[in-house]
Amino acid sequence: MGLLQGLSKIRVRLAVGFVAAFLGMALFGVLSYSYFLGMEQKLVFLSQADGMVNMALEARRYEKNYFLYRHDQDFEQALDYLNRYEAMLGADREHLVRGHGQAAIAGLQKVSADYRRQFVWVHDHIGGDAGVAKMDQAVTKLRASGKELIERLEVLARNERQGITDLLREYRPLLVAFLVLLAGLGAVLAYSLIVRLVRPLQIIEAATEVVAHGDYQTIPWAKHRDEIGSLVQAFNRMVTQLRHNNEQMIQTEKLTALGTLTSGVAHELNNPLNNISTSCQILLEELGQEVGEYHRELLAAIDQQVAKARDIVSSLLEFSRQRDFRLRRENLRTVVEESLKLIRGEIPSGVQVRLLVPGGIQVQMDKAHMVQALLNLAMNAVQAMGEAGVLTITARMLTQTRRVELVVEDTGPGIPAQVLPRIFDPFFTTKDVGSGTGLGLSITYGVVERHHGHIEVASSQGRGARFTITLPMDTERS
Template identity: 35%
Template sequence: MRAANRLKVFFNSIKGKIFTLFLVAFLAACGLTLLNVWTLSAVRERLHLSERYDDLSSAILEARRFEKNLLIYGGTQSLREGLLYLDQAQAAFTDLAEDIGRMSGPEGVEDFQRTLAQYRREFAALDDAQDADKDLARTAGKRLVDMAGELIATKRERIHKTIFEVSLLPMAYLGIFLVFMAILIRVIAVSLLRPLAMIGTITARVAKGDFSPVDSGGHHIVEVAGLLDALNRMALELTANQEDLLQARKIAALGTLTAGIAHEINNPINNIALSAESLLEVHGDALDDDAREIAGDILAQADRAGEIVRNLLDFSRTEKAQFSPLAPDVVVKSSVALLKNQLLISGLTIRLDVPPNLDRVAGNLRHLQQVFLNLLQNAAQATPAGGTIDVAGRDASDFVCLSVRDSGQGIDPENLPHIFEPFFTTKDVGQGTGLGLAVTYSIIKRHGGRIEVESEPGQGTAFFVYLPKAGRSPVGTGEASQEA
C-alpha cells in the first residue's frame, strides 16, 4: 500500500509526468526503430528472393538456348547442358515455391511445377523427337519463360511497394514527434505555466496588501499544490505579522506620548498629595469633618492619579531588562502570593497546575510578575464570589505556555480585537485605566513571546502566555500576537 501511494505521488508530480512522457517517447522510438529494422530486413529478404528469381529465369533461358542448339546442331552435349540448367531451374523453383505460393497461390505453384516438368520431359526427348514433339517443347519452354517473367515483374512490384512504405517511415517519425511535442506542451502549460501564472497573480495581490488565502482547487500536481499551500501559510503569517506590527507601532506611538505626559503631571500630583497630607497633619484639628473628608478624597484621588502615572511609565518603558533563566512555577507562585489575601477576601479559589519540571524560561522576574498580577487581577474582577481561577502550565515546543482562566461572564466578540489596545476597557468609569493588558502585551513582546485569548460570553475568559525557553529563542526580538 505504501509503495502504491508513493508511486501515485510520484506520477502526480511534475517530474513523474515528465518521466512518463519521456518513457512513452523512448518506447515509441524503440517501436519505430524495431519497425524500421523489420522493414529493412523484409526488403533485404525480398531482394535476395529477387536474385533467386533472376537465377530461375536465367536457368530457363539457358535451357532454351541449348534447346535451340540441340534442334539446329543436335548432339548429346547440348542435351546434357540443357538438362543441367533445367535442374538448376528446378532447384531455384524449390527455394521459391513458398514465396510463389504467397504471390500466385497454390494453383500458381502447381501450374509452374507442371509446366517445368513437362518442358523437362519434352527437352529430354528432343534428340530423336518428331517435328510435332519439337513444337510441344518450344511451346512449353516459351510458356515457362513467360511465367518466370511474370513472377519477376510481380516480385519487383512488391519490392517497390515495400521501398515506398519504408520511405514513409521518416514521415511517421515526424508525426509521432509532433504529437509528443503537442502533449508535452499541453502538460507544461497545464502543470507549470497556468499554476505559475496563478502564483504570479497571487504574489501581485500580496504585494498590494491582500493576504487572503487562495483555494488550491485540489490541484493534482504535487509541487504546485505544495507551493499554493505554502503561499497560503505565508499569507496567513503575513496577516498576523501585519496586525502585530500595527499593534506594536500603536503602542510605541502612545508610549512616547504617555511618557511625556506622565513626567509632566507627576510633579503636580506629588505636590497635591504632599499639600493634602500637610493640611491634615498641621491643620487637621482645626478642620471640621467635611473638610477632613475633602482632604482625604484629595489624597485618594492623588494616589489614584499616581497609580495611573506609574502604569503610564511602565507602559512606555523601553529599556532592556536583564533576563535570566526562571522556573515557570516560581514565577506563577510568587505572583499568586502577592494577591493571595485579596483573592481570599473576594471569596475566590485559585487552582494551580504548573508542573515544577517545566523547562526554564528566559525573562525578568519583576516584569513577569507584573504580567501575571495584571492577568490575575483582571480574572479576580471578572469572577463572581465563590468562583475559581485556574492557572496552568504546559510545554509548547520551543515555548512554555502559562494560562490564566477565570469563570466570569466572558468578553463580547466585538471587544476581543481591542482588549490589548491602550486605554481600552470594558469596566465602569473609574474602575480601570485600560492600560493593564496593554502593559502586559508590551512586556511579553519584549520577552520574545506572545499572548493569546479565548473567550465566550457566559463561559469565562482564558489568557495564554507563551514564553520562549531559556537558550532556545532570542529574547526581545519576537512578535507578540493576539488571537481572538
C-alpha cells in the same frame, strides 16, 4: 501507494512522460528498421525471381529459333540459359522453400529437368529414325514443359511481389498507431504543463501582487499534492506570518509611541501631584480644629484622589519604563505559581483555579516581567468571572516548532467581537472609570514580545476567554 504518490509530483510525471516517449520512439525505430530490412531482402528476391523468369523466357526464345532454323547454336544457348536459371534456383533455394513451400520448388525443379531432358532427346533424335509421330509427341511435351515452367515462375514472382505488398500493409497500422500514440503523449504532457503548472503559477503571481499591495490574502486552494500544492502551502504560511508580523509591528509602534508620550506626561504630573498632596496634608494638620467637619472631609477626599492619581502615574511609568530586562532559565510552573500567589487575596471563594503546568518545562525568562504579564491575565479572568467560575492555566511543549505554549482560560462572559481587536491597546478598558487603566494587556503584550513570543486571544461572548502565549523553548542544556 508510493508510486501513486510519486506520480502526483509534476517532475515525476514529466520524467515518466519523456521516458515513455523516448522508449516508444526507440521501439518504433527498431520495428521500422526490421521492416525495412525485410523489405530490402524481399526486393532482392523479387529482382532474382524476375531474373529467373527472364532466363526461362530466353531459353524458350532460343528453343523457338532452334525449331525454325535448326542451328545447334540455338540449342546450346537455350541450355545455357536453362543452366543459369537452375543455378539461381539452387542459390536461393533456402529462401524460396521458406517463402513458397517445398512442393512448389521441387515442382519447379522437376519441370525444368523434364524440359531439359525432352529438349536434349528432341535434339539428339531430330532428323533421325525416331518416327514422325514420336517426334511430334516429344516436341509437344517439350513445349508443354516450357510453358509450365514459365507459368510457375510467374506465379513465384507474383508471390514475391505480394509479399512486399503484405509487408507494407502490415507496416501502415503500426505507423498510424505510433503517430496517434505520440500525439496523445504530447497532449498529456502539454496538459500537465499548462493546467498543472502554468495556470497555478499565474494564480500565485496574481496573489503575490495582492500581498505586495498590503492585502494579506491566502490562496484558498490546497487540494494539489504536487509541488504546486507545497508551493501554495508555503505561500500561505508566508502570508499568515507576514500578516502576523505586520499586526505585531503596528502594535509595537503604538506601544512605543504611547510609551514615550506617557512617560513624559507622567513625569510632568508627578511633581504637581506631590505638591498638591503635601499642601493638602499641611492644611489638614495646621488648620486643625479651625475648620468644620465638612471642610476637613473635603480636604481628605482631595488627598485620597491625589493618591489615586499618583497610583495611576506610577503604573504609567511602569508601562513606559524600560526596566532592567534579563533572561534567565526559569521553571515555568514556579513563575505561574508566583503570579497566582500575588493575587490570591483577590480570588473569590467561588472561583476555582486549575493549574495544569508540568513541572519540567524550562524557559528563558525575565521572571519579574513574566510574573507581571501572567498576573494581568489572571486578574482580568478573575475580574471577568465575578463570584464563580473556573480559571485554567495549561502548558505544553510544541516540539515540532520548538516552542512552549501557555494557555490562560476562564469561564467568564467572554469578549464581544467588536471589543476583541482593541483589547491589547494601551488605555483601552471596558471597566468603570477609576477601576481599570486599560494598561494590563498592553503590558502583557510588550513583555511577551520582549521574550520573542506571541500572544493570541480567542473568545466569543458567553463562552469565556482564552489567551495563548507561545514562547521559544529553552535550548540550553541543563
